[in-house]
Amino acid sequence: MKNRGWTMLLCLLLSIVSSSSSSSGGGEQSLTANGKVLELDESNFDLAISTFDFILVDFYAPWCGHCKRLSPQLDEAAPILANLKKPIVIAKVNADKFTSLARKYDIDAFPTLMIFMHGAPEEYYGPRKADLLARYLKKFVAPDVSVLxxxxxxxxxxxTAGTYFPIYLGFGLNESMISKLAIKYKKKAWFSVAKDFSEDTMVLYDFDKVPALVSLHPTYHEQSIFYGPFEEEFLEDFIKQSLFPLAMPIxxxxxxxxxxxxxxxxxxIVEDETDEKSNKIIKLLKAAASANRDLVFGYVGVKQWEDFADTFGANRKTTLPKMVIWDGDEEYFSVIGSESIDDEDQATQISRFLEGYREGRTIKKRIGGPSFIGFINSLIGMRTVFMIVFVVAVVMLIQTINKEEPLRVGTRDRADHASGSDSEAESLVHRSGDKED
Structure with a gap:
């Protein structure tokens, strides 16, 4: 009987261990880069972030139409990214249900995508179609500098690089010459050095001597060549200025x-970015940008983004095209005598505008107009706007209360004083009565 008891106890322990092992194995199975989108919640979110070096998380809401359209794109991209040499996992969180996670990562719009790299979160602003999304994310796990x-x-x-990021090709350059800058700008561009190449390649990329650093913008069919000096300061200036196309749509x-x-x-600001007149002026802007790399040249059509154009005082009734110098924040400059560009000799007018700006013949203005709220909404999300409005309302209410409070205090003091006087009078009367008695 005694041996039988020990046997039963041993079997029970083995059963518990086996069950625990099976349960643990099941948990690990759900957090593997198996090519499927992982469903995360408050119980396994931190485990997922610590398990995978690279994980893209979709914070969604079940009722959100954009979220529903994004979901199949993520399903399609997941197996592509899971099979990379350094896998990237895609996961999703119902942020409408698990609100503590939404608050932790300041989620104020749906869907919001965040990529966690070695646990560090960063909001994802790239494309959302499966093939483009996969190409974009491959950049994050690619070598800092590819040797060709x-x-x-x-x-x-x-x-492999695709068309979303600019590409830098070093010919006759040592990898170490650009590795530091490649790490710094890794999330914004592809970097490589070619150790062996033919004259046909030199003709293809239009350089005639080495060393040379060629920058490509495949989307805009633009190319720039840098022949030095190859000190870090000059290299970075070239890389930074070449990150954007010569004239970019805003x-x-x-x-x-x-x-x-x-x-x-x-x-x-033009009427329509896509019409023939705008294409002509965009070509002129590119030529001007080549000689003025200390500025970013951009263009926007009233038809494409009316709210944004209206913040600079431009609308369908304004004489267009119109040029301004914008600080990227709340202020911009118009140039006296160059408020608009007419159809005749636009190249000369652009030159005069830039000359006037550099000579200081400008009027400083602030972005304004009722449509500016629409511009802010589009950038930061309605929930944040409502929160800002709520906070402002509360502050105004507090200020109003503080302004009125002295009156209430004074009234209350006077009331207390009057009440005290009445009580005192009653007391005197009462005491007088007592005294009379």
Whole structure:
């Protein structure tokens, strides 16, 4: 009986261990880069962030239409990213239900995508279609500088890089010359050095001597070449100035990419970005940008983003095109005598505008107009706007109360004094009565 008891106890312990192991294995199975979108909540979120070096998290709400359209794109991209040499996992969180996670990461709009790299969160502003999203995210796990040893390797690198990021190709450069800057700008561009290449490649990328650093903007079909000097200061100036196309369309996404650039923006407001007249002026802006790299040249159509254009006093009734110099924040400058650009000799008028700006013939103005609220809404989300309005209302209410409080205190003091006087009078009367008695 005694042996039988020990046997039963041993079997029970083995059963518990087996059950625990099975349960643990199941938990680990749910947090593997298996090519599926992981569903996270408050119980496993921190575990997921600590388990995976790279994880893209979709903070969504079940009722959100944009979230529903994004979901199949994430499902399609997940297996592509999971099979990378350094896997990127895609996960999602119902932020409408798990509000503590939403508060922790300041989620104020749906869907909000955040990429966690070694646990550090950063909001994702890239494309959201599956193929483009996968290409974009591959940049985060790519080598800082890719070393290419043949013409075919260069072609493969360009193909892999895609069109979203600018590409820097170093010819006759040592990897160490650009590695520091490649790390600094890793999230914004692709970097490579070609160790071996043919004359055909030199013709293709239009450089005639080495060392040379070629920058490419595949989306805009633009290319720039830097022949030195290759000290870090000059290299960084070239890289920084080449991150953007010579003339870039201004929209919500491009404004987000500009937020870390401290240059002022030479902004041209046109009626419609896509019409023939605008295409002509965009070409002229590119030519001007080549000679004025201390400015970012951008353009926006009233038809494409009316609220934004209206904040600079431009609308369908304004004489367009119109040029201003914008500080990227709340102020902009108009140039006296160059308030608008007519159809005749626009190149000369652009030159006069820039000359007037540099000579200080400007009027400083502040962004304004009722449509500015619409511009803010589009950038930071309605929930944040409502929160700001609520806080302002509370502050105003407190100020109003504070202003009225002395009157109430005075009234209350007088009332207390009057009440005290009445009581005192009653007391005197009472005491007098007592005294009379």
């Amino acid at each position: 040893d043949s013409d075919s390797a260069i072609s493969d690198f360009i193909e 929209n919500i996404d491009s404004l987000k990419t500009l937020k870390d650039d401290d240059r002022k923006i030479a902004l041209t």
